Amino acid sequence: xxxxxxxxxxxxxxxxxxxxxxxxxxxxxxxxxxxxxxxxxxxxxxxxxxxxxxxxxxxxxxxxxxxxxxxxxxxxxxxxxxxxxxxxxxxxxxxxxxxxxxxxxxxxxxxxxxxxxxxxxxxxxxxxxxxxxxxxxxxxxxxxxxxxxxxxxxxxxxxxxxxxxxxxxxxxxxxxxxxxxxxxxxxxxxxxxxxxxxxxxxxxxxxxxxxxxxxxxxxxxxxxxxxxxxxxxxxxxxxxxxxxxxxxxxxxxxxxxxxxxxxxxxxxxxxxxxxxxxxxxxxxxxxxxxxxxxxxxxxxxxxxxxxxxxxxxxxxxxxxxxxxxxxxxxxxxxxxxxxxxxxxxxxxxxxxxxxxxxxxxxxxxxxxxxxxxxxxxxxxxxxxxxxxxxxxxxxxxxxxxxxxxxxxxxxxxxxxxxxxxxxxxxxxxxxxx
Ligand code: IMP
Numbered sequence: 133x134x135x136x137x138x139x140x141x142x143x144x145x146x147x148x149x150x151x152x153x154x155x156x157x158x159x160x161x162x163x164x165x166x167x168x169x170x171x172x173x174x175x176x177x178x179x180x181x182x183x184x185x186x187x188x189x190x191x192x193x194x195x196x197x198x199x200x201x202x203x204x205x206x207x208x209x210x211x212x213x214x215x216x217x218x219x220x221x222x223x224x225x226x227x228x229x230x231x232x233x234x235x236x237x238x239x240x241x242x243x244x245x246x247x248x249x250x251x252x253x254x255x256x257x258x259x260x261x262x263x264x265x266x267x268x269x270x271x272x273x274x275x276x277x278x279x280x281x282x283x284x285x286x287x288x289x290x291x292x293x294x295x296x297x298x299x300x301x302x303x304x305x306x307x308x309x310x311x312x313x314x315x316x317x318x319x320x321x322x323x324x325x326x327x328x329x330x331x332x333x334x335x336x337x338x339x340x341x342x343x344x345x346x347x348x349x350x351x352x353x354x355x356x357x358x359x360x361x362x363x364x365x366x367x368x369x370x371x372x373x374x375x376x377x378x379x380x381x382x383x384x385x386x387x388x389x390x391x392x393x394x395x396x397x398x399x400x401x402x403x404x405x406x407x408x409x410x411x412x413x414x415x416x417x418x419x420x421x422x423x424x425x426x427x428x429x430x431x432x433x434x435x436x437x438x439x440x441x442x443x444x445x446x447x448x449x450x451x452x453x454x455x456x457x458x459x460x461x462x463x464x465x466x467x468x469x470x471x472x473x474x475x476x477x478x479x480x481x482x483x484x485x486x487x488x489x490x491x492x493x494x495x496x497x498x499x500x501x502x503x504x505x506x507x508x509x510x511x512x513x514x515x516x517x518x519x520x521x522x523x524x525x526x527x528x529x530x531x532x533x534x535x536x537x538x539x540x541x542x543x544x545x546x547x548x549x550x551x552x553x554x555x556x557x558x559x560x561x562x563x564x565x
Pocket of ligand 1: 144145146171172173259260261262263264265266267356357361370371372373405406407
């Protein structure tokens with residue numbers, strides 16, 4: 133029997149999923165993306181080559197893996213074609229090893245336009261979305277006026293659906309936002325061209341996934357974003373529009389009973405791009421040291437999709453406890469531990485103080501979180517370069533104590549530790565360590 137492993141980010145995204153998926157991918161014959169869209173940016177550094185995957189599953193860098201873009205993903209066809217071409221140009225095999233679900237929803241021009249216009253109209257209350265049309269596309273899906281690849285591939289049906297959807301949105305664009313209407317003929321022509329380019333990849337992925345399960349293949353479910361951006365459990369409304377945790381079954385057709393294991397991913401500290409509460413944020417020299425240290429170590433705390441600077445802060449243990457339990461992780465990977473080498477003392481938030489109360493659980497209200505004052509525990513730093521560590525035993529005692537504390541918070545075992553941006557700078561801890 134093969135294994136189905138679900139990989140979930142435990143913070144606000146950017147936990148270094150690309151690198152861990154890349155490390156795991158050679159053990160998996162099938163890699164499936166199940167939610168999100170081109171808002172994701174999964175990075176893998178191979179020598180001097182850096183790959184950032186947005187829609188194509190990270191498994192594509194392993195030519196024997198079958199990569200599936202599942203039905204739960206919202207796909208901008210133009211962005212996908214560009215990504216495929218760029219990968220091919222750089223010598224990566226993209227052909228029969230990539231499949232796109234015909235049930236996946238198509239990101240259309242009005243989605244991207246509305247994403248931007250709604251953000252502008254929110255003024256200082258903007259969410260800080262990636263502007264990739266993600267929210268409006270999922271909204272159309274839920275409103276049952278979205279267009280899937282199955283419809284895009286059928287020229288008459290596509291025309292009919294596109295006319296209907298633009299008849300709804302063009303007056304909104306004009307009258308609510310003072311923008312120009314979208315020309316149905318122009319959008320139709322552009323997207324029919326995309327349909328032609330993507331035709332070889334578009335398939336019914338449900339039987340493909342079920343056959344892989346029957347054949348006992350190892351399947352990796354590649355989560356995007358992070359649990360604190362989950363539409364239901366994240367810091368609403370400062371979240372993305374998909375189910376980061378629960379989307380693994382709805383977005384693939386894999387029954388919940390067939391997921392064998394969940395692995396989490398967390399940074400050794402916290403970052404967030406976009407607006408929203410971030411109780412442990414260090415808008416001071418600590419945050420600056422994190423940003424500077426990662427730059428010295430060859431990484432960047434800038435969004436892989438938008439290039440925006442990430443907000444940086446100490447590890448939020450209340451949030452980690454919450455997200456690790458929500459996703460049921462048994463093991464997790466910790467990334468960028470090397471960055472904490474810069475600190476004499478490292479802090480971890482273990483509770484919040486708000487409205488005269490001490491909170492140990494993660495509250496629903498953005499208001500409570502915004503005024504939450506972190507209660508910190510302090511840890512002695514290791515103050516030495518750990519970027520060359522290749523085994524658990526190479527890590528200084530203080531670093532291992534810190535990781536053990538993260539394990540206590542997550543009630544899960546640390547299986548991987550990443551100590552630098554290179555593909556090779558990942559320690560896999562042995563079961564007896
Ligand atoms: P959207 O997903 O573009 O609608 O953006 C909603 C929020 O999620 C914003 O705060 C984004 O910065 C954040 N976000 C979306 N995708 C990612 C990601 O892959 N990494 C980190 N943050 C993300």
